[in-house]
Amino acid sequence: MNATDAVHPMWLPAGATAHLAGRTVAVVGEAPLADTVRGEVRSAGAVSEGTPDVVLGTATALEAAGITAPSAPEAAESFAIGRRDGVTVVSARDAAGLLYGWFALVRLGAAALDDALVDTPHSPAHAVRMLDHWDNVDRHEVMGQIERGYAGDSIFFANGRVRDELSRVAEYARLLASIGVNRVAVNNVNVHRREARLLTDDLDELARIAAVFRPWGIRLHLSVTFASPILLGGLDTSDPLDARVASWWAEATHRVYATIPDFGGYLVKADSEGQPGPFAYGRTHADGANLLARALAPHGGMVHWRAFVYNHHQDWRDRRTDRARAAYDHFTPLDGLFDDNVVVQIKYGPMDFQTREPVSPLFSGLNRTRQALELQVTQEYTGHQLHAVYLGVQWAEILRFRPFGDAGPALGSLVRGGLAAVSNVGDDVFWTGHPLAQANLYAYGRLAWDPDADPLAILDEWIGLTFGTDETVRATIHEILDDSWRVYESYTAPLGVGFMVRPGSHYGPDVDGYEYTPWGTYHFADRDGIGVDRSVATGTGFAGQYPEPWRTAYERPETTPDELLLFFHHVPYGHRLHDGTTVIQHIYDTRFAGLAAVERKRDAWAAIAGRVPEAVFARVSERLDEQLRSAREWRDQLNSYFLRKSGVPDAKGRTIY
Amino acid sequence: MNATDAVHPMWLPAGATAHLAGRTVAVVGEAPLADTVRGEVRSAGAVSEGTPDVVLGTATALEAAGITAPSAPEAAESFAIGRRDGVTVVSARDAAGLLYGWFALVRLGAAALDDALVDTPHSPAHAVRMLDHWDNVDRHEVMGQIERGYAGDSIFFANGRVRDELSRVAEYARLLASIGVNRVAVNNVNVHRREARLLTDDLDELARIAAVFRPWGIRLHLSVTFASPILLGGLDTSDPLDARVASWWAEATHRVYATIPDFGGYLVKADSEGQPGPFAYGRTHADGANLLARALAPHGGMVHWRAFVYNHHQDWRDRRTDRARAAYDHFTPLDGLFDDNVVVQIKYGPMDFQTREPVSPLFSGLNRTRQALELQVTQEYTGHQLHAVYLGVQWAEILRFRPFGDAGPALGSLVRGGLAAVSNVGDDVFWTGHPLAQANLYAYGRLAWDPDADPLAILDEWIGLTFGTDETVRATIHEILDDSWRVYESYTAPLGVGFMVRPGSHYGPDVDGYEYTPWGTYHFADRDGIGVDRSVATGTGFAGQYPEPWRTAYERPETTPDELLLFFHHVPYGHRLHDGTTVIQHIYDTRFAGLAAVERKRDAWAAIAGRVPEAVFARVSERLDEQLRSAREWRDQLNSYFLRKSGVPDAKGRTIY
Incomplete structure (x- = not known):
């Protein structure tokens, strides 16, 4: 084809x-x-x-x-x-x-x-296996039509409304059914003015999407704004304890179900990055979530309530406030107060979908609350579908993490509310921009069904289905993708410290880009060392949000896994990792190795010209060229930044600019 | 009022x-x-x-x-x-x-x-005293309607065309006449698709603007794209040596004069930041400028041809390429080749309207070419008309600079092509966003007429005209504005090093924001020192573009004026300025002093409540609050950045975060 x-x-x-x-x-x-x-x-x-x-x-x-x-x-x-x-x-x-x-x-x-x-x-490990679309109906002036979308425009919306022609949605539904996804939230969790009205004005149109989903076992969910009673209902409040507000939600929800009988429920980002929420009324997030849950319960609907709540107006001078602590601090006091049809949806790490973070301590902090694990298929921080990064390996590692230690359950079975993930799909001819990014969507569905599955076996399955039986092609794609997440990590922010991306776009390096901003995402590099002290003894205390054995492990640099060292500790550049390499030399070595690996991947792909469809070959080739350019930029900017700051030359004498 | x-x-x-x-x-x-x-x-x-x-x-x-x-x-x-x-x-x-x-x-x-x-x-020092508007007809998706405009939308254009109602333009023309401005280019030098068509499709509309200008002694100029013959004429080339191109320009220009008999001429940004130009055809900028000049000459029109030509895709790793050298390197070989009705329009410094730069060596490099000095009234790099910065003091210093030393002429008389400046005016009720930014427009006109005038006397004149005879008001505005340029300098990029602003917007601090970009604007700070070595002996050789006495003065740190030290030299943080202060301590001291000065200015303004019109008081108060917030951000980010990098504590023990 x-x-x-x-x-x-x-x-x-x-x-x-x-x-x-x-x-x-x-x-x-x-x-x-x-x-x-x-x-x-x-x-x-x-x-x-x-x-x-x-x-x-x-x-x-x-x-x-x-x-x-x-x-x-x-x-x-x-x-x-x-x-x-x-x-x-x-x-x-x-x-x-x-x-x-x-x-x-x-x-x-x-x-x-x-x-x-x-x-x-x-048998599916979880009843709810969801994809969240961050699609807007209108084009947002900064974010475009799909927030953090790297594959064209929305397949659901065009020209300010639901598309007339939904054949692409039908194809998508079939693809999702084939990997076991059974819920789709069709619009962005940042609910802008136009999108707020989906809940009331566009029900007949949404019903058309739901009708396309239905034969594929998929239920439609909707992101709603907590301020709906004000914006749409003309009330002067959206206080969750106000009877008028509750009755507005009950009626609005009734109308939804009258139009879409198998409607799945609401997804809510509240009191987060400017979205309205219960805090405005001195209410808790349990009050807020239960308000919607009670409107949905009579109809069998559920609320996905995001735990991504933190202060995004932090003063960078304030070293006591730690964004990593925020979700745990906000939500653990509410454990047990959420209605049964509320799922608290928790990003895998305490920050924001970084290439490497520890698993959020909130998962072990909530014991009487249904939780969903939220992953990000769209590559916001992992290369915008311009870099080939197979995330199945990362997700498998997260799903296998045991929050209570070896004797306890793996995260994959702990999350009774199932999995949710931000989709990477748009109206691009390859669906995902980078053809190899299709593997991430595939792996997400398969891991949501079976969190214990081997991510490389899933990848192999995807290669076979997509590319057929050519063993050279199979081996080449394995060569490109198997270790691609770790390779990406090796040329971007080191040792779990995160960010160092261009503010706004989140693409490409800018070591200090977020260092003096209100976003709470800092690395604190100075001429002597780098990292965030999150220990209980001398830092922000974040390590103490974990149960044993992790609180003890994360408390000291010696027992913290190397890949998370700078997430938990501020160490001198001469600090030695478990293999004896210093932090500064590790930074240099991994950046040189990362770029070399990308070069090899590009060459490997070039060698299979003629063995894959021409358009696929061309698109992947073009993206690998960009990945190589970008990886070189990452390597050189990070190496230069740290050489200038530390003054420590590369032990191997390679060129640092 | x-x-x-x-x-x-x-x-x-x-x-x-x-x-x-x-x-x-x-x-x-x-x-x-x-x-x-x-x-x-x-x-x-x-x-x-x-x-x-x-x-x-x-x-x-x-x-x-x-x-x-x-x-x-x-x-x-x-x-x-x-x-x-x-x-x-x-x-x-x-x-x-x-x-x-x-x-x-x-x-x-x-x-x-x-x-x-x-x-x-x-008697005016120069026959041409021009204002350049960077107004677009349409709203540009990144830059808005006015590129680098901080005072609302265009007074010339609305809804994709020339405004029906031009009474605001008439008021503007009167104001400009009162300060001696006699030429106005009405559209952005970055000529986008819609704006390109002004030259052909909108002549009747432009004639309406020209008719409003005419009674005030002002001639209308137009920014045109060098690719006009292709974009508008349907030719397959805009090669300046192609006879079809020359004849297209002759005819297009003839039509302009048929509609606007006193049309002033064309303003051109060519081969600069993506704008088309003669380089595409292997031709020189003299070929390009003369092409237009010959179309205009029969009608008495002139070409303003900008010298702002440099490589904006520079590799930051490449330390031999120096953007500061670019204009001189491009234009001095062409000296004497420009037609008489060409004015080469040169930004005051070799970079881009920074708070502090040396005067461009191109002014002394061109001896057989009419030159115009280009200034920037709109506060792109000087606080977006949110900070109170009186630029008259800066301009006077530039105009009094003697490129050939004390025995030679001042720049103000050297520039036979007169002055041009980017306007700071929009449809804001105060015209300029910050009411005190009106003083900059006033000063520009007055200095263009008389470059030797005392900028503080001009300021005093402006205060009297605008605010009347209240001596407390007069003294307060002097307190706020007299030293405001140096105060702004004292809390932003230090010692002439420039930039350190947020990329894109150019507002607020981001020390490394441009450090690893293609824009050629670097400070090279490392743990030991900072600055750009532009000496002949060990650096980029830029200092050698100056005639004596400046080439000798700028060649060594000891003889370089402190305020330009880091523009010309990379020095250790412990390097001592002429007053004995180290560079690092100077950075700390001036940033603390700068913020304190802004606090005093804010307090001084607060004390004249009731003595100026309420709306003026409120607007200025609000902007001073923002200036204080922003200055604090500058102080703390710069101090923190340099403390982290240098490891040198503040000798006075003040808080650095």
Whole structure:
């Protein structure tokens, strides 16, 4: 296919279902989602008449039809796959499981029809697997149509309203269903004036999107502003304890459900970076979240309430205030006060989607609250989809983190509210700007379903679906992506200190760019050393927000993992890491190595010219060139900055400008 | 008056002509500009019948009428004032001189009618005294309607075209005439697509502006793009040596003069910051400028050709390239090759309107070329009209600089092409955002007429005209403005090193903001020292572009004026200035002193509440608060940056964060 002629199919090109073409596939039972699967069967070139090669059905339907089947897990959306008498049987708990079972057959490839196939149950780790779009209806004068979007304009909105033509949304819904995503919030959490009105004025239009999502098992969510009763209802307050406010929300929500019966719920950014919230009325975030929860509860809806609350007017001179502490300080006193249909949505780290942060202590600080882990698929701080950075490896590391130590649960199972992530998709012909950034969307869905999955196995699965069976292509893309997150880390901000990006855009280096700003994001580099002392003994006390064993580990430089050293400690440039290298030499070494790695990746890609579609090759080539240019800028600016400041020459005598 | 009700009258309130009210003023002779003066006479409440207290006329007209008069200088636009038999007589060389003579009477106040008045000749130092507006017709998505404008939108353009209502332009023209400005370029030197079309599509509209200017002795100029033959003429080239291009310009210019017979000429920014120019065709800037000059010459028009040509894609790693050298290197080889009606317009310093730079060596490098000195009234790098900064003091220092040493001419007389400056005016009710920024516009006009004038006397004149006779008000405004340029310098970039502003906006501190960018504006601060070595012996050689005595003076730190030390030399923080203070201690001391001075200025203004119009008081108060906040930010960020980098504590033990 030629990407200049048609939208790229992502991981579902015709080749992905080639093993099912011509086969007889029976779908047993009646349900709207069963019809969706029937449509997939037809699209794959399979037939429904004749002796089946594959049978799919809900457990109930299969039993009624007298078909023996592997046992589907009890959980909603689950399914099991197995072979019975030379037939592959998918037994699903419900119609959604049927859909997910179908896509499992797609992923399996030829193995799906092999007698060696053993019975395998599949069950999502979490009921809610969500994508958040930061799409605006109108173009924002600074942020554009999609805030932190690097792949064109919104697929939902154009010309100040919902698009007339939603075929792109339908393709997207199918892609999301194939990786298990079942909720989508369609608009930006920073809810501007026009977007506020989606809640009231655009319900019929939103219903059109919901109708496109529905056959793919996806429920529509909406970001709303806490000031809606004022902005939309003409009230003089949005105080959550005011009865008029509660009744306004109840009525508005009633109207939403009258139009969209399976509406998912509200996503709210309150008292955060200028968004309105309950603080204006002296109320807590539990008061605020419960207000919306009670409007939604009668209809089965939920509230995603973001924990991203901090002072973004901090005085950089004030070294006692620590933004990293903010979410924990705000939310732990409220533990147990949130209604059941509230999910507190917590960014993975205490700052803001940096390439490397510790896992937020709020996850272990809330024990009687449903939490969702929020990840960022869109590459705000990780190269704007101009740099090839496979984030699956980062997310797997986060999901496997054990907040209470080895004996406790992994984060991936702790977050009862499931996962949410900011989408990286726009109307770009490749959906994601960088074609290789499709892997991140894919990995997000797969990890949300199974947080224990191996991110490199997921990547391999994505490569096979997207690029087919060319082993040279497979090996090359692994070479580019497998270690790409750590390579990106190695040429950007060092040792967990974060930021050092250009203010505003968050692309490219500016070591001091955020150093004297109100954003609370500092590195405190001086001629002697660098880093933020967050210890209990001498610092901001942030380390003390963790339970054992982490509070002890993070308290001292010696027991802090190197990659987080500067997040937790201010150390001299001569401080030695666990491998004996000094901090300053580590900075130089990793920056030189990082750039060299990008050069190798670019060369590796160049060598597969002709083996991937021309448009994909050209787009990736162009982005790798930019990644190389940018990585060189990072290397040289950081090395120059730290040489000028520390005065310590590179032990290996390389050129530092 | 209440500024919320009406546009502020700047320095021509009713009170400014109170001494002429009720007097008999005779204007002798016929000319359109004489009628303008008659209108002024009426507006001032003077009468024309009866025995005159004042007589104004051209020398010829006075002689014909048998009126004895002081002798007017020979130069165009000149006049003389004197007393004859109890009558004040203004004798003008021409009708423009009549107009300027009238406003001289206004400035004189009661002294204009005093028998002590002695004969005084007035003659402009330069025939061309120009203001350049960086106004766009459309709103630019980054720069807004006025590039580097801090006083609202354009008074010329609205809704994508010339304003229907030009009464504000008429007021402006009168104000400009009163200070001797006689040329106005109405649009931005960065000529965007819409603005390019002014030259062809909007001539009738521009003619309306020219008609408003004409009675005030002002000629309209236009910024044009060098690519006009391509953009507007449909040619495939704008090569200055291509006959089709020359003929396109000749015809386009002919049409301009057919519509605006007194059109002034073209202003061109070519091969500069992305604007097209002759380099694309391998031609010189003399080829480019002469192309336009020859189209204009038959009509008496002139070209202002900017010398602001440099590489804005410099690699910061490259320490041999020096942006400061660029204008000299580009233009001195062309000396003598420009047509007579070309003026090479040179920014006062070699960089870009910094608070402190050396005077550009290009002025002494061109000896057979008409040069104009370009100043910036709009406060791009000097506080955005939020900080009170009286630039007259800076300009006077520049104008008095003697490029060839004490025995040679001052810059103010060297620039045969006159002066040009970027206007600070918009549709703000105070015209200039900060009411005290009106003083800069006033001073520019007065210094363009007389470069030797004392800038503090000009300021005093402006205060009297604008605020009247309250001596407390007069003293307070002097306290705020007299030393305000040096105070601004004292809390911003130190010792001539420049920049350290936020990239893009150029407001507020960001010490490293431009340090690793392509703009060629670096300070090279490291843990040991700071500054740019521009010596011949060890640096970029820029100092060698000056003739003696400056090349020798600037070559060594010991003989370089302290205020330019870091522009010319990289020195250790312990380097001692001429007063014995170290560079680092100077940085600390001046920043503390600068902030304290702003505090005193704010307090001084607060003390005259009730003595100035309420709206003026409120606006100035609000801006002084912002200046104080911003100055504190400058002080603390710079001190913190240099303490962190140098490790040298403040000798006086003050708080550095």
